Amino acid sequence: MNTRELPVVPDRRTVESAVALACRAPSLHNSQPWRWVMGTSLRLYSDPDRLLPATDAFGRQMVISCGAALNHLEHAFAANRWRPVIERLPRSSDRQLLSTIGFVAPPTPTPTDFVARMAAAIERRRTERLPLDAPSAWRDTLEELVRITAGTGVELEDLGERSRPALEGASRRMTGLRHDNPTYQAELRWWSGRGLFPDGVPEQARPSDSQQHSVHLSREFPPGRASTPDGSPSEDRAAILLLSTSTDSRLDWLRSGEALSAVLLACTDRGLATCPVTHLTERAATRTMLRELSSGDGMPQVLIRVGAGTGVGEPSPTPRRPLSEVLVRERPAPGNLSGE
Numbered sequence: 001m002n003t004r005e006l007p008v009v010p011d012r013r014t015v016e017s018a019v020a021l022a023c024r025a026p027s028l029h030n031s032q033p034w035r036w037v038m039g040t041s042l043r044l045y046s047d048p049d050r051l052l053p054a055t056d057a058f059g060r061q062m063v064i065s066c067g068a069a070l071n072h073l074e075h076a077f078a079a080n081r082w083r084p085v086i087e088r089l090p091r092s093s094d095r096q097l098l099s100t101i102g103f104v105a106p107p108t109p110t111p112t113d114f115v116a117r118m119a120a121a122i123e124r125r126r127t128e129r130l131p132l133d134a135p136s137a138w139r140d141t142l143e144e145l146v147r148i149t150a151g152t153g154v155e156l157e158d159l160g161e162r163s164r165p166a167l168e169g170a171s172r173r174m175t176g177l178r179h180d181n182p183t184y185q186a187e188l189r190w191w192s193g194r195g196l197f198p199d200g201v202p203e204q205a206r207p208s209d210s211q212q213h214s215v216h217l218s219r220e221f222p223p224g225r226a227s228t229p230d231g232s233p234s235e236d237r238a239a240i241l242l243l244s245t246s247t248d249s250r251l252d253w254l255r256s257g258e259a260l261s262a263v264l265l266a267c268t269d270r271g272l273a274t275c276p277v278t279h280l281t282e283r284a285a286t287r288t289m290l291r292e293l294s295s296g297d298g299m300p301q302v303l304i305r306v307g308a309g310t311g312v313g314e315p316s317p318t319p320r321r322p323l324s325e326v327l328v329r330e331r332p333a334p335g336n337l338s339g340e
């Protein structure tokens with residue numbers, strides 16, 4: 001770039017609306033562990049104040065959550081005719097810096113039908129924790145999901161019905177072990193339904209007491225209010241996907257979050273309900289078990305249940321922190337003010 005040429009940046013409204021949509025991304029316990037800084041480019045940082053140490057000691061899921069927000073952001077800008085140029089883990093003394101997002105000068109092509117549909121799916125996507133029916137046209141959907149994740153460095157695999165008994169058994173054992181872990185339980189309660197703050201997993205998104213145990217492959221939350229239409233527990237027939245990566249670096253985590261977002265949005269677009277499931281990736285032993293169930297030998301990052309929803313209707317969206325808390329404008333260094 002010519003040194004006198006100014007970097008191309010979208011106007012404030014475009015940035016704000018894209019970041020607001022990006023913040024609709026899923027995150028561990030709705031912790032929303034991201035921070036955005038707008039300067040000559042947009043930068044995405046993880047927010048270590050929002051780390052869940054008893055659940056996610058190394059911040060793996062914190063970075064995955066930020067990766068999901070990054071993928072949401074890409075769709076949000078593209079639907080607005082801005083093409084973001086994403087640099088992942090740029091060289092920096094700040095370990096929390098995950099991505100620098102520059103822009104290609106407009107005009108960029110009119111959004112394709114796919115881009116528009118993915119952006120539209122952002123507002124409709126929810127995490128669905130009730131039992132799901134088997135997804136229809138699954139082979140077709142799976143082919144699309146494999147296509148979407150190809151070349152991202154993240155492997156997607158359908159673990160199939162054969163894996164269900166082992167997964168459900170491991171999930172039950174993990175839940176039992178965690179009953180005896182007061183630090184984990186305290187953290188879970190802290191992020192469950194406080195209602196006062198725009199984060200955490202609210203009551204309406206958590207299965208009721210009577211339905212809590214009808215999905216055997218799930219993280220146990222304090223009981224909430226979500227229930228199937230007749231209140232009766234039904235059997236979970238969701239397909240079970242595994243995202244894994246060949247190594248376990250921060251870049252793998254970021255990429256896993258991006259792939260997770262892409263998969264969830266594509267499923268939402270097809271009218272399918274989804275639920276990321278990660279408690280089995282939080283201990284070395286269960287992670288090894290997931291690895292053994294998989295046909296590859298990658299590092300398991302996230303499981304995803306995908307199926308047909310219960311017909312309860314769309315649950316109301318979970319809350320998000322206000323934009324003013326997560327997006328800040330960079331103040332130029334004093335020495336740079338004279339050139340403005």
Ligand SMILES: Cc1cc2nc3c(=O)[nH]c(=O)nc-3n(C[C@H](O)[C@H](O)[C@H](O)COP(=O)(O)O)c2cc1C
Binds near residue numbers: 205
């Ligand atoms: C890295 C990650 C891990 C998650 N793990 C679980 C999980 O184990 N169980 C679950 O029910 N939801 C899980 N979720 C979903 C979040 O709880 C959910 O995204 C958050 O509460 C916001 O709600 P929403 O997805 O409906 O917008 C996870 C999401 C992410 C990104």
